Every structure is written in structure tokens, then in C-alpha cells.
Amino acid sequence: MNITKRTARKFIFPTLMKLGIDKFIRNSAKDAYLNLMYHGVVLKDGSYFSPRHITSDQFESHLKYYRKNFDIISISEAFYNIRNNIKPKKKTITISFDDGYKNNFNVALTLLEKYNIPTTFFVSSVCTEDMNLRCLWSDIIAALNYFYKDKVIQLSSYDFKNLFDKEKRVSITELFKSYTYDERERRLKELINAYDLDTKIQSLPEELWKFMSPEEVIELSQSDIVEIGSHGHLHYNLGEIEVEKAKEELVKSKKLLESLLNKEVNLIAYPDGSYNDDIKNLSKEAGYKGQLAVNYKTITDYKDKRIMNRYGLSSTTTYESNMIFLNLAFQNKGVI
Structure with a gap:
């Protein structure tokens, strides 16, 4: 971490929060709604493996701040309000989780219920099926990086070191995103078999990589604060x-x-x-009544009330910097 970033996190952002600058930033934005996005909540820091998950202590500090400073509604309610041009008196947020990690169920849900915060969980429907390995393809890649750091990984005509092929100037993650549907499955199986990744990832704490079971998805959906969407x-x-x-x-x-x-599932958050x-x-056409982006991709999005964008919270920065940037996000990612 460079000295500028370290200074900002240790001194500047905490000072701004103490001075109430977060409130000034928030109130200066014209847009009233902001959709917040997480992936996972873990009991112990797992950034050595993946940046997807925030610790439970950090997450709880976020929830306390939200309860104090915002109105919090479901994504379905936000879509209704926006389509009917209902502007709230107070800045309003929604909270959602993507993917379908088991830690959503056994860590995040407890905290969300504690603070009675409506939340949408966008679940990859592979969670409903039997899986040989209950994890996301990107976590297989993360395991590859973790267990074979500084080693050359061969895949087809590529030679990756720390997930990057310098000669071809491409990362393995971007390569997998570019694959066709069938090609990705084939190449993923090649990596798992060649580098024993199914065994290796299971040696890591489950909260870092494991997906929910069908039974856990059902129980999650039965909470009064939860709505389920597709991912x-x-x-x-x-x-x-x-x-x-x-x-x-x-x-x-x-x-x-x-x-x-x-029950009906009528929301979708687009993977990646x-x-x-x-x-x-x-x-x-498939019947989804609300669509969630991360960043708007087309010029039609800004006036298209079928879709809203979201702001992702960082799991690798401080509470103060997260809250300052969250309030700034009302200016470039807020809605009406």
C-alpha cells in the first residue's frame, strides 16, 4: 500500500467522519436511492484467499451506520418507488448479496436480522442442485493462485504465473470470462484435474468458498427480512x-x-x-421484473426503469473510507 493511501485510511477519512463530512457529502447529492452490494461475510479475515468477503465485525459496523443514517428498503420496494417517481424524505438504501455463499446464511443473516434490515440475496441457481464441489468457478481460480503462487500454470497454449501470462498479456480470469459456455466448463475441469484443486480448496475454511445447499437456500428465504433473486x-x-x-x-x-x-423469483442481478x-x-421475456447491474453498460440504462446499478462495498479497506466513498456514490450511482 502506498503512503498516500495509508495516510488517507489512517488519518484523513477518520477525521472527515468525525467532522460529519459524510453527512454533508450525502446531502449534497441530488439522487435519493443507492443500492449497496456485498458478496460474503466471514468470521475470520479471508483476504489472503479472496477479496470477496468482509469480516463480521466490519459488516456489523456498516449495519449500525446504515440504521442510524438511512432509510432501508427492499429492492422490490425501491423499484416500485422509482417507477412511480416517489422521492423519499431521507436518503434511502437497499442491501443485496451476490452469488450464494454459505456464509450469507450462517453469518450475514444473523446480523441482518439483529438490525432488522431487509436484504435481497441473488443466488446462483446451481445452489439448488447436487454439486461435486459446492463453489464458484472464480474460487477455483483463486485456489489455483493460492496453492501455486509463483508457479507456472499451463493451460492450452498459455503459461500463467500468478494468474497472468506476460507474453500474451492476459489474465486467466479474463480468459475464462471470454470463453464460450462449453469451453469454460471443459477448461475448468482440466485445471481441477491437473492441479488437484477439488482436494486443495476443501483444505481451506468453508466460509471462504462454499455455496449454500438447497436446504439452506430454503431456510434463508423463510426469513421475514429476505427476498431471493436470481444470479x-x-x-x-x-x-x-x-x-x-x-x-x-x-x-x-x-x-x-x-x-x-x-414462490416467484422476479429479480435478477447480472453475474459480474x-x-x-x-x-x-x-x-x-423470461419474467424478471427488476434487473440489477454493477455499472451501467448501455446508453439506454439511465432512463430504463427495468434496471438499476449498484455500489459494491470493499472488504479490504477501513470502515471510515468505506462510509465516505459510499456517501460519494450517491452522486454517481444514485437513482432519482
Whole structure:
């Protein structure tokens, strides 16, 4: 970490918070709604493996701040308000989680219920099925990096070291995102078999990588504060794969989740924030009434009330810097 960033985190952001600058920043923004996004909450810091998860202590400090400073509503309510041009008297946030990690159920939910905070969990519908290894493809890549640091990883014509092929100037993560639907599955199996990744990842704490079981998804959905949305089926970048495969992902995920939960699932958050105008239209045709991005991708998004963007909280910075940047986000990621 460079000295500027370290100084900001240790001195500048805490001082700004003590002076109430966070409130000034928030109130100076014209937009009233902001959608916040997390992936996981863990009991012990897991940044050595993946930056996806925030610690439970950090997360609770966030929740206390939210309860004190914002109105908090569900994403479904936010869509209703925005489509009906209802502007709240107080800055308003929603909270959501992506992917379907087990820690959403056994760590995050307890804290969210403690503070009675409505939350949407966007679940990859592969959670509803039997899985040989209950994890996301990106966590397989993270395991590859963790267990084979500084080693050369061979895949097809590529030679990756610390997940990057210097000669071809491409990361293994970006390569996997560019693969077609079937190619990604084939290459992933090659890596798992060649480097014994299914055994190795299971030697790590489950809270860092394991997905929920069908039973846990059901129990999560039964909480009074929870609504369940789709996050696709196998976490493909829907805007980059074949249109027919993307359509299959959208329809399959909705059907699987609705069958498991015996209730309508009408929200979708796009995996890796990947979509385009065609994907938005396919989602509407599939029956999704609300769509969530990370960053808007098309010029039509800003006036398209089918979709909202979100702001992701960092798991690798301090509480004060997270809260300052969150309030700043009302200016560039807020809605109406």
C-alpha cells in the first residue's frame, strides 16, 4: 500500500467522519436511492484467499451506520418507488448479496436480522442442485493462485504465473470470462484435474468458498427480512456468451429457484455485471421484473426503469473510507 493511501485510511477519512463530512457529502447529492452490494461475510479475515468477503465485525459496523443514517428498503420496494417517481424524505438504501455463499446464511443473516434490515440475496441457481464441489468457478481460480503462487500454470497454449501470462498479456480470469459456455466448463475441469484443486480448496475454511445447499437456500428465504433473486445459473457473463446460452441461463435459473422455494423469483442481478440491451430484453421475456447491474453498460440504462446499478462495498479497506466513498456514490450511482 502506498503512503498516500495509508495516510488517507489512517488519518484523513477518520477525521472527515468525525467532522460529519459524510453527512454533508450525502446531502449534497441530488439522487435519493443507492443500492449497496456485498458478496460474503466471514468470521475470520479471508483476504489472503479472496477479496470477496468482509469480516463480521466490519459488516456489523456498516449495519449500525446504515440504521442510524438511512432509510432501508427492499429492492422490490425501491423499484416500485422509482417507477412511480416517489422521492423519499431521507436518503434511502437497499442491501443485496451476490452469488450464494454459505456464509450469507450462517453469518450475514444473523446480523441482518439483529438490525432488522431487509436484504435481497441473488443466488446462483446451481445452489439448488447436487454439486461435486459446492463453489464458484472464480474460487477455483483463486485456489489455483493460492496453492501455486509463483508457479507456472499451463493451460492450452498459455503459461500463467500468478494468474497472468506476460507474453500474451492476459489474465486467466479474463480468459475464462471470454470463453464460450462449453469451453469454460471443459477448461475448468482440466485445471481441477491437473492441479488437484477439488482436494486443495476443501483444505481451506468453508466460509471462504462454499455455496449454500438447497436446504439452506430454503431456510434463508423463510426469513421475514429476505427476498431471493436470481444470479444466473453457473455465473456466466451473460453479455459475453452466446445469446441462446444466455437465454437458457436466465430461464433455467428462474425455474430452478421458483421450484425450490415455491414462490416467484422476479429479480435478477447480472453475474459480474455483464449484460447488454439484448440481455435486458431476454430477462424481461423470461419474467424478471427488476434487473440489477454493477455499472451501467448501455446508453439506454439511465432512463430504463427495468434496471438499476449498484455500489459494491470493499472488504479490504477501513470502515471510515468505506462510509465516505459510499456517501460519494450517491452522486454517481444514485437513482432519482
